[in-house]
Amino acid sequence: MRDIDHVDEIDRVLQGQATGRDSVVQASWRRCIERYGLDPSKPSPAHIVTETELRSHREQSERLIAIARSGLGALFRQVAGQNYVLLLADAKGVTVDFFGDTRFQDDLRAAGLYLGSDWSEHLAGTCGVGACLYTGEAVTIHQSDHFDLHHTPLSCTAAPIFDTSGQLAAVLDVSLLRSPQPKASQNLAMNLVRTSARRVEMANLMAMTRSDWVLRLSSSPEFLEVDPEAAIALDGAGRIIGLTHAAQAALSPGTALLGQRLDQVTDLSVDDLPDLMRGRPTEDRVIRLRDGRALFGHAIAPQAARKPRGQPLLPGGLSSLAGPDPAMQALLERAARLADSAVPLLIRGETGTGKERLARAIHMCRTDAAPFHVFDCAGCGQGHAPLPADGQGTLFLKGVEDLDTAAQAVLLRSLAGCKLRVIATTRCDLGQHVRDGRFRADLFFRIAGAALDLPPLHLRQDLDWLLDRLLRAASADGLRLSARARADLKARRWPGNLRELASTLQAAALLAEGRVIDSHDLPPPLLEAAASAGVPEDDLQQVLAACGGNMALAARRLGVNRSTVLRRLRALG
Template sequence: MTARGMVRLRRIAGEDGMRDLDHVAEIDRVLRGQDTGRDSLVADSWRRCVESYGMDPTRAEAAHIVTDAELRAHREQSERLIATARSGLQALFRQVAGQNYVLLLADAKGVCVDFFGDPRFEDDLRQAGLYLGSNWTEDLAGTCGVGSCIVTGEAVTIHQGDHFGLAHTPLSCTSAPIYDTCGKLTAVLDISLLRSPSPKSSQNLAMNLVRASVRRVEMANLMAMTRRDWVLRVSASPEFLEVDPEAAVALDGSGRIIGMTHGARDILAPGGGALIGQRIDALIDLSVDDLPDLMRGRPSEDRVLRLRDGRGLYGHAIAPQAARVPLRHRDTALPAPLAGFAGPDPVLDPLLRTAARLAPTRVPLLLTGESGTGKERLARAIHMSGPARAFHAVRCAGAAFDTLEDAAPGTLFLRGIDDLDSKAQAALLTLIERREDLRVIASARMPLATRLAEGSFRDDLYYRLSGARLDLPPLRLRHDTDWLIDRLMRPFAADGMRLSPQARAELLARDWPGNIRELQHTLAIAAAVTEGQVIDLPDLPQPAPATTEDTSDEDLQSLLDACHWNMARAARRLGVNRSTILRRVRKAGLAPPG
């Protein structure tokens, strides 16, 4: 201990009593290598506090509270987790409220984003940092439940004098980590007391409760994130198999593990090996075809699983849930090329039905939509759904139409018809007048009527091209973005690559000003830079700036429908705060369908 520290110790002894002096002296003995009887986890944390974080044990640091703006940002990033965990945490709080416990849900950065406590003690809880917005990272708060849990990745009880900071020594904090479906620590659940009985063993019940709650939160999160996949729940006891299983994994159609609760690692890979990407039959004497036999309908004690290492477990399989029902069903069978253009989407369904009826005809078509919305792909799907043989794609900017005089009969796709100058317009008109065996499909980024009104587009050519008009929605207004992501991931999925739930949520929330083309490039870049088989948030390139122009109430309704009324996702796509979306929804009197 330095001379300055000794002076501060004497001041502490005079002001705060011998207990604080003894605490600081014990930390000093631990730093000098002496065994004081503290848990090794606590001793290691004390060393980090001094040697890595430069903390002074003689200073009584106040609680660290983030700003309101920072808290909003942390809560928005944790919105899905908060919603998933809240009902379970409310049930836990009802169990322990009578013992004056407070519950904190902290994100992976140690900031409390949800809170349950007795309002009668709100002032004391705020002062102690047991409240919304408190930052309990170890490098700020010293040895503490949340911070030490994040560092170790394990459930911990930091009881009274285990804390490094003098201001926290009256507290007793029991924390357990919450892992996402890919095995990454995503949050911490903490149950704390302002004051507690002296024995650390008095918190054993708190440890059991917090571990059980975390297990249920992870289970709920896995079920929410893998609705379209098989889920296999396992337990060492048949009695709790269906009501409170110990662990679970999600499986794709080939039997590969694509998601898990943290307990699955301890049960299925006790040696510490990775589970994500492994085939279930490499771990258990079980194939995907056997899963229906493990569903409800058979006694739990008959659903026995044999692990490859000889151990036995009980299993309960949950079948994939049906895909979300679109607002409109496709009431007619589409030709295969058009059926593969989009997933269930109430906006695109009527457009594709119209395209299917027009495909066999010779009616000229005008496809409009923002850049990257798939206009050429739709043109090819219409061509393949009709009788035409050859497909000629021409970029209108700088095109020489005289080279098409001898082209084979079929479909002439004019890409970017709004880029034609007056000379090219005349040449195109001459071509289509001579070649009536060419069925014309043109695309434009904006309605041609605008150029027609300006006098920069020939009216005789306009009426030749716009027999029927199909308007493609931008990606931000499509309802099938999840389906589209899966389709664009197919080339990479063949090698076992997949998106983490966090990466998928980020992709679903982006504005996509470059539409499908931008999404395709984003996935290709992420697949190239990721070091494993799971594309996670750091692998995604930064998004283009979000749309900032004003949107009408009708456009806002369409955007909310496309986001399935997820306010945070809609706000991200518009580049505004969630509160702005809520205010506009109330003002316009908008409401979700049904």
Template sequence: MVERHHVDEIAQVLDGHATGRDSYVDASWRRCVEIYGMDPTRRDPAHIVTDAEFRTHREQADWMIGAARSCLQNLFRQVAGQNYVLLLTDAKGVCVDFFGDDLFLDDLRGAGLYLGSNWSEDLAGTCGVGACIVTGEPVTVHQDDHFGNAHTDLSCTSAPIYDSLGQLAAVLDISLLRSPSPKSSQNLAMSLVMAAARRVEMANLMAASRGEWVLRFSSSPEFLDVDPEAAVALDGSGKVIGATRAATRMLSGGRNLIGAPIDSLLGLSVDDLPDLMRDRPTEERVVALDDGGAVFGHAIAPQAPRRMQKVNHALQKRAQGWFGGALAGSDPTMSRVLSQAERLASTSVPLVICGESGSGKTKLARAIHMASRRRGFAVLDCAGAGPEDMREALSAQSGPTTLLLLRIENLSSETAQLLPGLLDAHPDLRPVATSGQSLTPGASREALPSELLFRLSGSVLELPPLRERQDLGWLIDRLLSRRSGGEMRLTPSARAELMARDWPGNLRELGNVLDVACALAESSVIDLPDLPAASQARKQEQDLEAVLDACNWNMARAARRLGVNRSTVLRRIRKERLRAPD
């Protein structure tokens, strides 16, 4: 009778009638029938991944498990004796960590409240974890809120955990095999799981940002130093390179903060951060918000670099993705390219990344792979690669795989003929190619057969050369800080020289120049004599307007970058009828 009533209620929702349930439950029921083709009368058991699949999910989520473990232990102690079980799932809904009472392990396994269970909505139907992944918000799916009859005894309250770049990374779920009937009985569980998720995000941000400034916030001075509500990580120039979800909502209404200067969000600059450290009383550390309000702030200075901290930081960045503050500052062209790459990363669209040598094509390709959450990764350098090299690169790959094709313009005709067949034979393969040749409209495309080119270039991402980027100063500061641990700085004349160079070798050349300068400098200050000579290689044809934009239409600086006189720049401006933006 209860099952019949449940099925009838789902039918009402499909007919467009209101049930009085939360809107996310009604929406999930519709998806279960209309998209996933599920039958509410069936009692399907929990879906458990294979041991091999579980190991893969666990390894990929290892960084999040480490950040969450202490918070989960504390939460489990808070609910001890109340028969709750805690699940930490990855962003795909697979349980990778678990806390529960040993007395009920058999019942928990039977209900799928255990390691390896997959609670994604398309497999489990309406459930706490699945609805949380779809909505990105905390939810409670209580008893017959669940779609499948097998789960209508459960009560599941879930909260999302976002990484420091704003991507959904995990879900924290607190569940009961049986609970009191009113859904309001889980209000305390909701408060607890949301607070725990917030603390996990905070722990992850702190672990990933030991070498950066971190600014933490609280609406109350009493909890500022011990349990802050939100936090952002900042690079040396004051741009946001990481944020907790609460900080994103507090400072920008939910819009991504990555790359934003802190002084555009708060009434302070990076130079004001030392005034917010612990040597001042908490009630005096007031930070003005953009909307006229105020919070209390706690600034934590970058820690001295240690080898293990660098390793952990690299692992965190690789797991979370590299978009935003890791690859670019406030350059509009790079921001547009990275925004496109971030949206395309989780799709199966084949990509070609174009740009001059050293402009960051391979780094962006690896960032796309990490953000795609694909398990396999194969690399083939097309320069001199034959058919056997192609087959060997794919021989050990299974499941969703990224195939990185370096320098695709150098692919031999024989291998180019083989590639379409290999792509057909591996439907889970997603090709991401790099090219030193432009594939924008009007560019030469004679290097590859047009059929293969169209097959590979579902979308083309064009990286600008360094001389056209408006964030050159930011890149110099970031690369120098990485190489010196924040201990080296440039004199104004050395900085002006670096800003004026043409950089035909792009990021690779800039990194090499800074390495030499750090080695030659006799103190922590890098001056003109410490800089190696500029490369003589120079482009004959350059986009004058792009160079002028990168130099904010400073004629003298543009002339130095182009290696010509200021009068030559003025003549070209008149000839090309260019006008400075308002």
């Protein structure tokens, strides 16, 4: 296109005449004339900032440059044979990193395809970087799409890079000094630059949120773990504290995601994230969105969990299993030390105390993607037992006391020479079963290299923490407990433990008419504890500790009179 024809077309666009140009280009041309006062008939050389200015821009973008560099290097190797140049510009339009053939350094610098070039629209006119910064969208500005005659030989394709709070932080640009005439020739460049920008955002999110949960998302399971489409970061309460740009469209188009809880946009809470980690087939890691759509999710546990005051650092899913309870934290710390070994584990605890969740959390501490094989011992027929393959991973034996004598023999034989790590659970005193002859001693020692004892709910000191976590899972509407309802729940004995508590809160969330759950919204206990003249078999000191030393609360939880507790305390001195 001749210079005079280019200027004439810009004039026709200003007069509202159709020329066939993209709407993005036409809008940019109007800004160049009406807002910036640029003259299309006067070509301007590329604007290169001073060394001091460039140093300042690079220092401000130092972290992003470091994160993006390996990915951009890989992209440049893909396109280098086609004479492309890669530019990483900051949010002000200044090129802070550059990949190009140094043999053409003088030509590239003259064209502005070089380190330190300023491609902001008010200086360079319509261009890839400037248009991308203005629109926040990926664009191709091809040859005479450029406003300034100095740039019309170029073809520039640019995509935005957003930071973890959703702000436009940089632009990735792929440019050519000379290109084929059709604009469609840059379609491949557009796909490459979009993909690379998405990967830079992903790498930035992972680097910025090492102490938090990250949930990576994909519309199909095949690429979920290797090249996911989007990701969000979550704090310990399940609130979204960071995201990639694609996560907004994937999860909640049109609604700001930052600050929302995971259970407000999906059917999951933060407590469900360990189930989406490696070890489970990707096609089974389905996330249901509130609008009915489904995605696949891959959860990555905090690499270095933030240490709450008085609590130890815990790896993986172990960090989300307990609040400020010294006994539980000591248990989880012990589980963490045993997690990466081959020692078979026996997890003991009443029904509903979270034995399977603990087993899965221990398994998820593995660094590989080994599977988690579940075998429900209560569901097997007489003489049947799991026959583990000679593979990798964890064999989880649920309710191992339910195996009959014949099944125990089968299991013992199948475990001989097996490489699977065994984690078994039991609701009873399995050692007593051995002493009574109901459970084989040789099998017991094969599956119980170490034991972990989960306390019943009424002995846990983090009940307030559990109430808040389970209530968030039960309702996405921000319901809260009244002081009276909270005291009522804390006074119950909970024979069904966590399972019973979760069901009670789910029912209460449905029964509550307002934003607050009150005592009358709580369903009554299904198994009332019968009051007795003496203190039940629980250690009174443990119950008192769980109740913060409150004798009245301890008495209600034990189902006895306060005077009974007082008499026992006096007897104990």
